Amino acid sequence: MENFEPKIIGFLCNWCSYAGADLAGVGRMQYPSNLRVIRVMCSGRVDPTFVFKALSEGADGVLIAGCHPGDCHYTDGNYNTLKRIPLMLKVLEQFGVEKERVRMEWISAAEGSIFAGVVKEFTETVRKLGPYKRNGLERGGKVG
Amino acid sequence: MAKLNLALYWASSCGGCDVAVLDVNEKILDIAAVADIVLWPVAVDGKYADIEAMEPGTIDVCLFNGAVRNSENEHIAMLLREKSKVMVAFGSCAVSGGIPALANFKERDEVLKRVFMETPSTVNPEGVLPLTRCEVPEGTLSLPEFYKYVHCLDQVVEVDYYVPGCPPTPQRIWDVVQAIVSGNLPPRGATVGATEKSLCDECKRIKQNKKVKRFYRVHEIIPDPERCLLEQGLLCMGPVTRGGCGAQCISANMPCRGCYGPLPGVIDQGAKYISSIGSIMDVQSPEEVESLLETIADPAGTFYRFGMSTALLRGANR
Ligand code: SF4
Ligand code: SF4
Numbered sequence: 001m002e003n004f005e006p007k008i009i010g011f012l013c014n015w016c017s018y019a020g021a022d023l024a025g026v027g028r029m030q031y032p033s034n035l036r037v038i039r040v041m042c043s044g045r046v047d048p049t050f051v052f053k054a055l056s057e058g059a060d061g062v063l064i065a066g067c068h069p070g071d072c073h074y075t076d077g078n079y080n081t082l083k084r085i086p087l088m089l090k091v092l093e094q095f096g097v098e099k100e101r102v103r104m105e106w107i108s109a110a111e112g113s114i115f116a117g118v119v120k121e122f123t124e125t126v127r128k129l130g131p132y133k134r135n136g137l138e139r140g141g142k143v144g
Numbered sequence: 145m146a147k148l149n150l151a152l153y154w155a156s157s158c159g160g161c162d163v164a165v166l167d168v169n170e171k172i173l174d175i176a177a178v179a180d181i182v183l184w185p186v187a188v189d190g191k192y193a194d195i196e197a198m199e200p201g202t203i204d205v206c207l208f209n210g211a212v213r214n215s216e217n218e219h220i221a222m223l224l225r226e227k228s229k230v231m232v233a234f235g236s237c238a239v240s241g242g243i244p245a246l247a248n249f250k251e252r253d254e255v256l257k258r259v260f261m262e263t264p265s266t267v268n269p270e271g272v273l274p275l276t277r278c279e280v281p282e283g284t285l286s287l288p289e290f291y292k293y294v295h296c297l298d299q300v301v302e303v304d305y306y307v308p309g310c311p312p313t314p315q316r317i318w319d320v321v322q323a324i325v326s327g328n329l330p331p332r333g334a335t336v337g338a339t340e341k342s343l344c345d346e347c348k349r350i351k352q353n354k355k356v357k358r359f360y361r362v363h364e365i366i367p368d369p370e371r372c373l374l375e376q377g378l379l380c381m382g383p384v385t386r387g388g389c390g391a392q393c394i395s396a397n398m399p400c401r402g403c404y405g406p407l408p409g410v411i412d413q414g415a416k417y418i419s420s421i422g423s424i425m426d427v428q429s430p431e432e433v434e435s436l437l438e439t440i441a442d443p444a445g446t447f448y449r450f451g452m453s454t455a456l457l458r459g460a461n462r
């Protein structure tokens with residue numbers, strides 16, 4: 001799979017990880033442009049539906065980043081993330097999706113270099129995994 | 145008023161939906177009074193050729209149950225669509241794949257191998273697998289083609305209404321029949337015979353604090369019949385499932401399996417359920433989370449029990 005540039009969707013919480021990404025930018029740190037950032041108010045807002053939808057509609061990997069446990073702006077939003085994402089990973093594996101395609105990270109507003117490092121490393125992981133395989137089936141109507 | 149022409153068909157299904165129709169009991173006579181049944185393989189004699197000979201639109205309403213697993217299911221779905229004014233996906237399999245679609249977790253070849261070679265009740269030393277065509281002295285035998293994916297009805301033909309349930313309850317079936325007869329139907333594409341609110345909304349159990357330290361499988365505990373089952377650690381799908389069934393399973397002290405399908409606006413019932421379960425787990429550290437998750441035997445199979453055809457991630461045949 002030469003010249004494969006993975007598409008990665010990153011859900012970053014407004015209060016820590018998004019600010020961390022900002023800091024990486026202001027500090028002119030280099031990291032791959034494979035990440036497409038979506039800002040969410042809290043990592044606890046990331047419904048597994050978002051992740052599944054991202055994968056089914058073109059993403060090869062998904063990053064979910066929030067404040068460190070204990071630091072969530074909404075007190076315990078990221079504790080929900082911390083419980084939800086591992087369950088989601090189990091389900092992903094049962095669906096035959098490599099769980100390495102989804103990564104959960106705690107990145108504070110001061111951790112610009114950590115953010116850049118995570119993006120670099122994750123992009124390489126997903127590049128090695130290759131493109132996420134989707135089938136061409138179209139869902140016909142609107143059930144539910 | 146002229147009598148309606150009604151067709152009922154089963155594709156890849158267990159027969160339960162047809163039995164549920166019979167379970168309207170004496171009201172079946174009322175149905176017969178307003179409708180001529182032109183096709184109902186489980187109950188009356190009929191030939192595909194008779195349907196093929198019909199003009200398009202001859203059938204007023206077709207209640208189609210079962211998923212589309214093979215070429216025969218697909219052929220009849222297209223035939224009935226052409227001949228029917230109103231096509232109803234009837235029951236969870238037609239709506240979203242249902243139990244047959246759990247096979248989508250496996251590749252087609254794995255399914256065939258398991259069923260025709262490995263099951264304990266199978267004796268097949270030569271490893272014979274079904275073929276679509278087979279020459280015998282008397283001529284050619286043919287079988288439908290087994291597809292690699294289990295589809296729900298609207299992945300194959302256009303569907304006008306959806307009636308979820310495994311099976312739909314007789315009361316709801318009767319409501320649907322009455323709506324059809326009176327012409328009092330909601331806009332096309334609607335889900336009928338189910339409510340717009342979650343099952344929890346109609347569930348009478350005492351709901352207190354949803355905090356769970358471990359999950360149980362149904363055979364592992366006898367739950368308190370008054371309290372919310374989810375609070376007792378049973379994976380009840382009530383929070384993400386449409387109401388309308390009358391909370392049947394709950395009354396039998398069994399958790400909801402989600403057969404009435406996702407709530408309006410929810411595109412993936414399983415994903416939504418992961419979200420709700422996440423917030424009730426009463427643990428904090430990653431290690432505790434892992435050991436609590438160990439108590440869920442088959443998360444994907446449980447959360448997508450009826451919805452594999454419509455799951456965003458499609459399974460092994462992706
Ligand atoms: S989770 Fe189940 S038992 Fe609890 S309120 Fe909802 S439907 Fe009732
Ligand atoms: S309680 Fe749940 S599984 Fe049982 S009939 Fe109702 S919707 Fe279906």
Ligand code: FES
Pocket residue numbers: 013014015016017041042043044065066067071072073074077078
């Ligand atoms: S606000 Fe950052 S994880 Fe909740």
